[in-house]
Each structure stands twice: as structure tokens, then as C-alpha cells.
Amino acid sequence: MALNTRTGLLIHEAETKNILWANPAACRMFGWTLDELKPLKAHHMSAQERKYRREVGVAWLQAAVENGTSRKQWKYRAKDGTEFLTDAIATLVQSVDGPVVMVEFRDIGEEIELQEELHRVSESLQRIMTHTAAGVVVLTEDNLIDDISPLAASLFGRTAEELMGRPLDEFCTSEPPLRAPAVVETLTTANGSASVQLEVTDDARTTWLAGEIETVAHDGIRTRVLTVRDVTERVEWQQRSDYQQANLQYLSRYHAMGDMAMILAHQLGQPLAASTNYLSGLKARLGRDDFDPRSLTYGIDQIEAQLHRAADIVASVKKYVRRIESTAALMDLNASTAEALYFVRLRAAEKGVRVFADLPERNLYIRGESVMVGQVIINACMNALDEIAQPTTLVKELALTTGEADGFAFVTVQDQGRGIGETSVPGLIDGAFTTKVDGSGIGLLISQHIVERHGGTIEFLPNDPQGTIVKISIPLADAAVGVSATAGSRTGG
Incomplete structure (x- = not known):
């Protein structure tokens, strides 16, 4: 034997x-x-x-x-x-x-090879089964439905019998398309898989599915296995979030336009009123017997100066408003701060407040929407000016500083007003805190959302000896850009 x-x-x-x-x-x-x-x-x-x-x-x-x-x-x-x-x-x-x-x-070499093959098949099945609440669709290389699990069929809103043998794209829209060159190329590589999002629409509602498709080869036969999960709630939440962001931009631009209209109404009134007075004076002088032609020249020069002043105001506002629809791009925080200073100083002059600006002579590059960032700076300054204008505020000065630290560019707005108590800090942003009779806190809320969308923060800190420091921080852009001086040193206004 x-x-x-x-x-x-x-x-x-x-x-x-x-x-x-x-x-x-x-x-x-x-x-x-x-x-x-x-x-x-x-x-x-x-x-x-x-x-x-x-x-x-x-x-x-x-x-x-x-x-x-x-x-x-x-x-x-x-x-x-x-x-x-x-x-x-x-x-x-x-x-x-x-x-x-x-x-x-x-x-036992052949037995080991068989065990390894069975193990590979088992792992492939395990990957499919581990998808929580996932449906399984087996596709041919032409994306015809060869087999489908009951759960997957229910996600498409049909029975398995209605789906078998039909093209998948007949029942949904895929992004990216299954026939897109990048998807096809990925599925032809070993162990290649592609992520897709499917939109299934019927008369009642739209269902969003997250899918993972991969090619499985066995005994010379290549099939595509698609696992799908219902992510409708997540997609709808993202759509609501996108709408809120768009609405936020609209509100911010609306407030920016309101500020510009207010500036035009206030600032144009002065040169126009002065021009009217000079014209009235000239008309009165022309009717007198002792009319002096030199007074006519003087009056015309003054009217011209006032009209130039009005033109400068309109040009500055026009330049600002023209960029209201700007999109995120590389921008210099110092440049945006300098532009905002023009409008801040106009308001400060009305209230008898001196403005000190300390902007370093180097670029502070960030990535964002320059008009939105500028509006945040203006909003912080306007709030500070309202506080400084209070009779209880003895020091009628506003200090504006820019700089960088720990990978962030920042702007600080400082006043020596009443300051904020510890109990007021948590409610500042959400609108619960305001000292204005008609205040709503919405300016701070919009400012916070804008800064957060830029990856930054707004902090409210106590000033020494009194008052408040508003610090706006936004991440510096990771870009090699030439440096050029964009701002002056500390100046009074």
C-alpha cells in the first residue's frame, strides 16, 4: 500500500x-x-x-x-x-x-491557492455587505442592470422585475456620468473603483443616492458592482446650506449698498449745498451797481471745487459698488482696509472722531471676496464710531491696525467706550447684545458668517484702560506673490 x-x-x-x-x-x-x-x-x-x-x-x-x-x-x-x-x-x-x-x-499547494481565491471573493462580498443600508446593483459593461437587490430596487422606486435588463441611466442621472472617460478608464484598471452620485426623480420626490462602482472579474467574466445608499437628507441639507450662503451674500451686499446710499446722501449734501449758496451769492452780486468781476471768478472757483469734491465722493462709491459681485480671489487685506478707511473717515468726521490707522508697508495676502471683507471692517468701525460718539465716551478716537500672527492676517478696531461686560460676550454675535435703541445685532451676525466662510474668526476683547477691541482674523493665503507697499504708516484723521 x-x-x-x-x-x-x-x-x-x-x-x-x-x-x-x-x-x-x-x-x-x-x-x-x-x-x-x-x-x-x-x-x-x-x-x-x-x-x-x-x-x-x-x-x-x-x-x-x-x-x-x-x-x-x-x-x-x-x-x-x-x-x-x-x-x-x-x-x-x-x-x-x-x-x-x-x-x-x-x-497542498492547489488547496492553498483555492483557499486564497475563496478568501478574495469573500473579502469582495464583505466590502459590499459592510455598507450600511446599501443596495447592490450588478451591471454589465454596457451598464445594463443584470441583477439588483430588493433594497436597491426600492431606492429606485421600482420592482426588480421592472429594472432587470434595462440601462441604469434610464432611471437616474449620474454625476459623473457612467460613460465619462475618467470613469470608464478607472473601471478598466485592477481594483479600480469610482464614486458617483445618482439623482432619481419621480412624480412625488427626488431621491439622491451615493454610489461606489467597481469592476469584478471572475472566471474570465467582468461585471460591474454598484453599491448605493440613500443620502437624500444630506444632499437636501447641503442645498439648504448653499441657499442660506447665497442669501447671506445678498444680505451683505444689500447692507453694503445701503451704506453707500447713506454716504451719498450725507456727503453729497454738503458740496451741493455749498455750491447752491455760492450761486445764490453770485446772482445777488450780479444785480448790484458796484459789481466786482473778481468776486465772480472767486465764486465760480469755489463752485468748481465743491463739484470736484462731489465727483470724488461719487467715484469712490462707484469703485466700491462696481466690485460688489466679486468672487473669491487672492486679495490684500491692507488694500481692503485702506479702501474701507475712506468711508470710515467720512463718518468719523461727522461725529467728531479722530481715526488712527497703522497699516504695515507689506502685503497681507488672503483668499476671499474683497468687498465682503471690506464690509466686515466697515461694520466693525461703524459700531465703534457709534460707541465713541456717546456722551459718556471721553476719548473720541478710533484706532485701526493690521498685521499677521500664527498664519493669520488680522485687523483690530479699538475704541475707549464703555466696553463689554463678561456676561455680554456670549450674546454679542447671535444678536442678543445691543446697546442701540433700534439695534438688532444683524450686522455682527452677517459679519461673523462672512468671516467664518473665509476660515477666520471675530473676537471681542477688553481694551486697556477701557473700551473694546474687535479682532478680525483670516488665514494667510499660501501663495508666492511679489511684495509691494500698499499702505502708509500710522496717521491721524
């Missing part, structure tokens, strides 16, 4: 572990004759990996001597260098010539 079996047999002397005999199956596996096998040691006929070293093999055989039997997966090496993994059992046998160790071994 030992001569005809397909299992290899080796007989080792129990004490020395020398090979005494091998059956024909063992000789075929090793490619050696019995006489060639006998003088070989473990390292001659085993794989070179550390776990198959001679001392490990000897210890395995010795375990059989001591315990009666010992089992191990052992990788042998044939005469031609081919290695083969075996399931080997060493058993102590008492023969007439003394104890020997009989090793029975069989090649």
Missing part, C-alpha cells in the same frame, strides 16, 4: 533523524532516487525561509519522538529547486530494528 499511495512517505531514524527509506511517491515529488535521498539533511530538501530551517525541522521530528505524533505545514524543495507546501504528519513507529519516525506528507 505504501508503494502505491499518492502520499509521500519518509522514514527517519528516531535518534539521528537520518532518512532510512522513502516511497516512490516521495521520490517523484523530490525528483531524487532513494539512494540520493538517504544522505540528505533537512536543509538540503527544505525551503530556505527561516521557519523551515534545519533546527526547526529536527525539533518537529523530535516532538513526534517525545509525544508520539506531530503535525506541521512544511515546505519542501525538490531537486530542481521547485518548492512545494505540504501537510505533514510525523508519527513515532516501533520497528524490529528500533524506533523510527514516519512522515506522511501531501502537496
